[in-house]
Amino acid sequence: MVILLLVWEAIGASGLVDPLFISSPTGVARAAWQLSQRRDFWTDLQVSATEFMLGYGAALAVAIPLGLALGLSKRLQYLIGPFVDTLNAVPRVTLLPLIIIWCGIGIWSKVVVVFLGAVIPILINAQSGVKASEARFIRVARSFSASRFKIFSSIILPGVVPFIFTGAKYGAGRALLGVVVGELYASTAGLGHLIADAGNTFQTDVVFVGALLFMAAGLIVVALLDVFEQRFERWRPSPR
Amino acid sequence: MPAAVRAYLAHERVILGTLMVLLLLIAWEGLERGWWADALRPLLGDSAQRLRLKPIFISSPTLIAAAAFRMFFVTGEIWRDLAWSSAGYLLGLVLAVAIGIPLGLAGGWYRRLSYAVQPFLAALNATPQVAFLPLIIIWVGTGLSERVLIIFLLAVLPLAINAHAAVRTTDPRLIKVAGSFGASEWQLFRTIILPSSVPFLLAGLRLAIGRGMIGVVVGEIYGSAAGLGAMINQAGARFQTDRVFVGVLTIVAAGVILVEVVQRIERRVEIWRTPA
Amino acid sequence: MIAKLEAQDVRLDYLQPRSNSQLRALAGIDLKVMDGEFVSIVGPSGCGKTTFLSVVDGLIPASAGRILVDGRVVTKPGPDRAVVFQDASLLPWRTVLGNVRYGLECLKVGAREAKERATHFINLVGLSGFEDHYPYELSGGMQQRVNLARALVVDPKILLMDEPFASLDAQTREVMQEELLQIWLKAKKTVLFVTHQIDEAIYLSDRVIVFSGRPGRVKQSIPVTIERPRRLAVKREAHFHGIEDAIWSLIEEDVRAERNQVTLT
Numbered sequence: 039m040v041i042l043l044l045v046w047e048a049i050g051a052s053g054l055v056d057p058l059f060i061s062s063p064t065g066v067a068r069a070a071w072q073l074s075q076r077r078d079f080w081t082d083l084q085v086s087a088t089e090f091m092l093g094y095g096a097a098l099a100v101a102i103p104l105g106l107a108l109g110l111s112k113r114l115q116y117l118i119g120p121f122v123d124t125l126n127a128v129p130r131v132t133l134l135p136l137i138i139i140w141c142g143i144g145i146w147s148k149v150v151v152v153f154l155g156a157v158i159p160i161l162i163n164a165q166s167g168v169k170a171s172e173a174r175f176i177r178v179a180r181s182f183s184a185s186r187f188k189i190f191s192s193i194i195l196p197g198v199v200p201f202i203f204t205g206a207k208y209g210a211g212r213a214l215l216g217v218v219v220g221e222l223y224a225s226t227a228g229l230g231h232l233i234a235d236a237g238n239t240f241q242t243d244v245v246f247v248g249a250l251l252f253m254a255a256g257l258i259v260v261a262l263l264d265v266f267e268q269r270f271e272r273w274r275p276s277p278r
Numbered sequence: 279m280p281a282a283v284r285a286y287l288a289h290e291r292v293i294l295g296t297l298m299v300l301l302l303l304i305a306w307e308g309l310e311r312g313w314w315a316d317a318l319r320p321l322l323g324d325s326a327q328r329l330r331l332k333p334i335f336i337s338s339p340t341l342i343a344a345a346a347f348r349m350f351f352v353t354g355e356i357w358r359d360l361a362w363s364s365a366g367y368l369l370g371l372v373l374a375v376a377i378g379i380p381l382g383l384a385g386g387w388y389r390r391l392s393y394a395v396q397p398f399l400a401a402l403n404a405t406p407q408v409a410f411l412p413l414i415i416i417w418v419g420t421g422l423s424e425r426v427l428i429i430f431l432l433a434v435l436p437l438a439i440n441a442h443a444a445v446r447t448t449d450p451r452l453i454k455v456a457g458s459f460g461a462s463e464w465q466l467f468r469t470i471i472l473p474s475s476v477p478f479l480l481a482g483l484r485l486a487i488g489r490g491m492i493g494v495v496v497g498e499i500y501g502s503a504a505g506l507g508a509m510i511n512q513a514g515a516r517f518q519t520d521r522v523f524v525g526v527l528t529i530v531a532a533g534v535i536l537v538e539v540v541q542r543i544e545r546r547v548e549i550w551r552t553p554a
Numbered sequence: 555m556i557a558k559l560e561a562q563d564v565r566l567d568y569l570q571p572r573s574n575s576q577l578r579a580l581a582g583i584d585l586k587v588m589d590g591e592f593v594s595i596v597g598p599s600g601c602g603k604t605t606f607l608s609v610v611d612g613l614i615p616a617s618a619g620r621i622l623v624d625g626r627v628v629t630k631p632g633p634d635r636a637v638v639f640q641d642a643s644l645l646p647w648r649t650v651l652g653n654v655r656y657g658l659e660c661l662k663v664g665a666r667e668a669k670e671r672a673t674h675f676i677n678l679v680g681l682s683g684f685e686d687h688y689p690y691e692l693s694g695g696m697q698q699r700v701n702l703a704r705a706l707v708v709d710p711k712i713l714l715m716d717e718p719f720a721s722l723d724a725q726t727r728e729v730m731q732e733e734l735l736q737i738w739l740k741a742k743k744t745v746l747f748v749t750h751q752i753d754e755a756i757y758l759s760d761r762v763i764v765f766s767g768r769p770g771r772v773k774q775s776i777p778v779t780i781e782r783p784r785r786l787a788v789k790r791e792a793h794f795h796g797i798e799d800a801i802w803s804l805i806e807e808d809v810r811a812e813r814n815q816v817t818l819t
Contacts, residue, residue: 113290113294116290116291116294116295117294117295117297117298118298119295120295120298120299121298121299121302124530127530127533127534127537128526128529128530128533129488129489129491129492129495129529129533131492131495131496132491132492132495132507132510132525132526132529132530133526134495134514135510135511135513135514135515135522136514136519136522136523136526138514139334139335139514139517139519139522140335174639174641174643175643175645177613177639177643178637178639178643178645178656179656179660180613180631181611181613181631181636181637181639182631182633182636182656182657182660182661182708183630183631183632183633183660183661184660185660188659188660192645192656192659193645196645196647197647211403211404211406214405214406215406215408215492217406218406218408218409219406219408219492219496222408222411222412222496222499223499230409233409233412234412236412237411237412237413237415237416238412240416242413242416245412245413245416246413248409249405249409249410249413252405252406252409253401253402253404253405253409256404256405256406257401257404260404272688273646273647273648273649273688273689273690274646274690275690275691
């Protein structure tokens with residue numbers, strides 16, 4: 039890792055390659071500092087964060103209950119399943135042109151594409167989590183004459199939690215992808231907009247800053263979910 | 279149980295699924311043609327007109343079917359886009375397989391290499407790789423190589439990560455067995471690691487196929503001369519909603535076919551696996 | 555005297571989905587267990603003894619015949635019967651206390667009383683101090699104790715035990731058998747115990763019921779007249795071996811017959 043950074047810096051400083059092309063770590067750091075002084079940078083960040091949180095939050099709010107319901111009811115699955123499968127087969131970003139026709143180029147088109155990106159993996163995971171509930175635990179509950187609600191809350195739900203987290207982590211990646219693509223595609227603000235602008239004006243270092251910010255966002259979201267998950271998973275033997 | 283009920287229960291899945299899809303299609307068609315607006319007018323008065331939507335807004339199943347027929351069989355224009363996009367897609371995918379799988383396998387096999395490569399894989403995996411698109415454009419401009427590169431970048435990670443995981447999760451008992459027979463490192467790799475990796479690799483390939491599809495659309499955002507993505511984008515900009523749908527559905531169909539092919543192969547390869 | 559538990563001509567047929575044919579699992583089981591009696595069922599694998607236990611508990615409805623508890627027909631699980639499951643089947647996301655309390659929660663017993671009763675039975679099975687441990691932190695033997703406590707805590711009249719010691723190593727199993735007898739003497743329960751280990755059945759029981767191979771039916775009922783309390787050493791006495799031989803010869807032909815069939819499970 040360190041070696042790579044050094045080599046990168048060396049190439050950038052040696053002038054062998056036009057800095058326009060690859061910039062350099064110090065160049066990127068300088069650009070980051072300059073950006074952080076700019077008001078509109080923080081606006082961009084705020085716009086992207088809003089899009090992400092609204093879309094991802096809505097995806098969680100819809101996908102978890104719906105996924106559970108789909109796992110519990112075979113009929114419901116028969117009814118809704120074809121739509122979920124179809125949406126799952128579409129790379130959701132291909133729907134962007136349509137979404138922009140429907141919602142315009144403001145933040146709502148991004149919120150929708152973020153939502154669509156994240157909702158499917160979370161939903162499918164929650165559903166398969168219910169399907170994977172262990173029959174032997176359900177037998178224990180039934181043997182104690184547990185009510186249907188008790189079976190759901192004490193057997194099925196705890197078993198689904200890890201599945202939901204897996205889906206949520208995967209969904210977070212899809213959601214970030216939605217933010218980037220949505221903003222690259224058509225937008226008036228946001229980090230993706232910033233990257234696209236910088237690309238058009240050959241500010242390589244700024245593009246790098248933007249890409250790194252997205253990387254950081256991805257890592258942070260997954261790390262947060264990991265921490266949150268551990269609070270639920272005290273009963274699991276820690277891996278080694 | 280009466281025979282009719284039994285027949286229904288036996289095919290409930292198909293019946294209910296088809297019913298819902300048909301309902302949706304009819305509802306959709308009705309929105310565009312104003313069926314619902316007309317039907318609800320006595321009830322809702324003029325506000326029922328809101329249920330009459332313009333074709334540029336949602337199009338309709340029949341309009342889309344008509345557009346698809348025209349584009350495929352009358353003007354045949356879509357074939358050129360399809361060929362153009364497929365070229366970039368296949369090149370990107372092949373490149374991703376050629377680099378991602380060996381890299382992942384090697385990373386799983388040589389611990390040192392794994393230490394070196396792992397951080398990059400993890401970081402890159404957490405990033406929406408599309409964020410690098412403007413960089414790629416600065417490097418190679420727009421065109422075939424740009425599209426190949428973005429498709430490669432999207433598809434390579436699931437392949438490399440799965441290949442890495444495949445080697446890492448090889449059953450240690452099998453490795454012990456091979457070791458006790460005095461297998462050389464190469465023999466061990468060829469007879470134990472590789473066969474047990476195949477399911478992982480195919481699963482990675484399935485993911486990569488889907489990821490690559492994103493590249494087709496995204497890679498053609500910036501004024502590509504032709505291609506499905508470009509076609510969708512232009513149609514979107516001109517509010518030709520039916521053409522957008524045709525493009526999206528074509529991509530979906532291509533994706534479904536490719537994934538189906540991989541699944542066929544998976545089933546063929548995995549006959550030795552105990553059914554789950 | 556009315557039997558604590560009675561099975562009257564219990565039959566069970568499965569519909570095999572793949573071949574769409576009926577498979578007979580139980581062919582008319584008649585059985586009586588008296589109050590406080592410890593009865594074991596042994597038989598070749600696949601004879602339906604575990605299935606029979608599920609029918610008695612009410613988890614699987616019988617195709618024909620009846621199950622009576624205290625002379626009343628039962629068709630679904632109830633607090634008068636509790637199962638000690640084969641693989642301990644402890645809920646991995648609950649602590650020992652949480653697992654033992656589970657049945658009481660299902661019966662809507664108040665939290666404080668539930669905790670008291672659970673703690674009492676955790677002590678009884680010798681696990682005090684482990685209340686807040688998770689199942690993965692326990693050995694197989696300890697998990698089975700929790701399993702036993704979980705069944706005892708709802709104060710059932712009848713304990714249904716489904717090969718509870720099958721997955722334990724031989725030494726642990728012996729110790730658990732002895733402890734089970736001590737707990738049984740204290741708790742005064744009627745027990746129906748399924749096992750494939752003949753010596754285990756004899757050592758524990760007042761009566762051993764031998765099932766035939768599939769479809770399961772009662773082949774013979776053999777009383778065990780060894781005096782209680784029994785020490786583990788009784789297993790090495792000639793009298794004990796005599797009963798063991800008698801039972802084995804009853805099962806042997808069914809096992810050999812079974813061996814020649816390809817069974818898919």
